[in-house]
Amino acid sequence: MTALRSYPIIGAVIAQLVAGAVLIAIRLVFAGVIDAALLFWAGLAIQCVAAAMVTRMLGLPVWWVWIGLGFPVALALGLNAGEMPAWPFGAAFVLLYLFFSNTARERVPLYLSNSQTAEALVSLMRQRGAIRFTDLGSGLGGVVRRLDGDGRVARGVESAPMVWLISLLLSKISARGRISRQDIWAADIAGEDIVYAFLSPEPMPALYQKARREMKPGSLLVSNSFAVADVAADEVWELPDRRNTRLFLYEMKG
Ligand SMILES: C[S@@+](CC[C@H](N)C(=O)[O-])C[C@H]1O[C@@H](n2cnc3c(N)ncnc32)[C@H](O)[C@@H]1O
Numbered sequence: 717m718t719a720l721r722s723y724p725i726i727g728a729v730i731a732q733l734v735a736g737a738v739l740i741a742i743r744l745v746f747a748g749v750i751d752a753a754l755l756f757w758a759g760l761a762i763q764c765v766a767a768a769m770v771t772r773m774l775g776l777p778v779w780w781v782w783i784g785l786g787f788p789v790a791l792a793l794g795l796n797a798g799e800m801p802a803w804p805f806g807a808a809f810v811l812l813y814l815f816f817s818n819t820a821r822e823r824v825p826l827y828l829s830n831s832q833t834a835e836a837l838v839s840l841m842r843q844r845g846a847i848r849f850t851d852l853g854s855g856l857g858g859v860v861r862r863l864d865g866d867g868r869v870a871r872g873v874e875s876a877p878m879v880w881l882i883s884l885l886l887s888k889i890s891a892r893g894r895i896s897r898q899d900i901w902a903a904d905i906a907g908e909d910i911v912y913a914f915l916s917p918e919p920m921p922a923l924y925q926k927a928r929r930e931m932k933p934g935s936l937l938v939s940n941s942f943a944v945a946d947v948a949a950d951e952v953w954e955l956p957d958r959r960n961t962r963l964f965l966y967e968m969k970g
Pocket residue numbers: 815818822824825826827828829851852853854855856857858859873874875876879898899900901913914915
């Protein structure tokens with residue numbers, strides 16, 4: 717299971733293989749009984765659903781379930797597309813890169829904090845009388861826009877080009893928050909009262925070390941969902957939302 721957590725692609729391949737085995741068994745039973753075209757479409761549906769179910773059973777994150785569901789359809793479309801121009805694939809690749817460049821590089825996909833989490837962060841800042849807030853890897857900037865104002869100064873740091881551009885525009889239009897196109901590892905967090913991150917397990921140890929090196933005593937690193945391995949959080953907030961969001965709070969000591 718640790719291997720699957722580190723390399724979820726292995727789980728995704730296992731899921732497709734298991735689904736493929738189920739499909740072969742069903743095709744053997746129904747070959748000659750059901751019309752060939754119907755068998756093809758039914759088989760495709762079975763492959764998709766079975767792969768998604770196995771992915772779920774393996775405990776992979778929810779976006780892998782969607783990948784398990786969609787991959788057989790994409791493959792079937794690709795194999796049956798006949799002569800197609802190459803440019804749509806190139807354009808799709810560039811578009812995906814502009815949104816998800818950090819998924820391959822940092823192993824951090826794009827998913828967004830929900831409004832309950834943003835509200836919890838507002839009350840955390842109020843409780844502590846905190847003024848300065850940074851979201852490292854700010855995505856579309858929703859948290860930054862919610863946190864900025866009422867005496868609070870919120871900033872987002874984002875490097876995926878299109879995600880940064882959209883969040884910059886939304887921030888300018890709403891006149892809330894400041895978004896920088898920057899790598900989180902180069903961001904100056906020395907003056908922040910609260911630094912928030914919703915990334916993945918992968919960068920958490922290095923992020924914690926960065927926070928310890930740079931943040932002032934009494935300030936907080938808050939990680940959504942991903943604890944720092946081998947470091948006990950000072951507090952864990954469990955939110956009553958659908959995701960059962962957990963916020964891990966690490967206070968910087970002197
Ligand atoms: C899971 S999303 C969270 C978005 C936002 N913080 C929220 O909670 O709604 C993580 C974001 O971090 C960005 N990211 C990952 N690694 C980064 C890096 N090294 N520098 C800047 N941004 C990064 C990704 O592009 C993505 O937008």
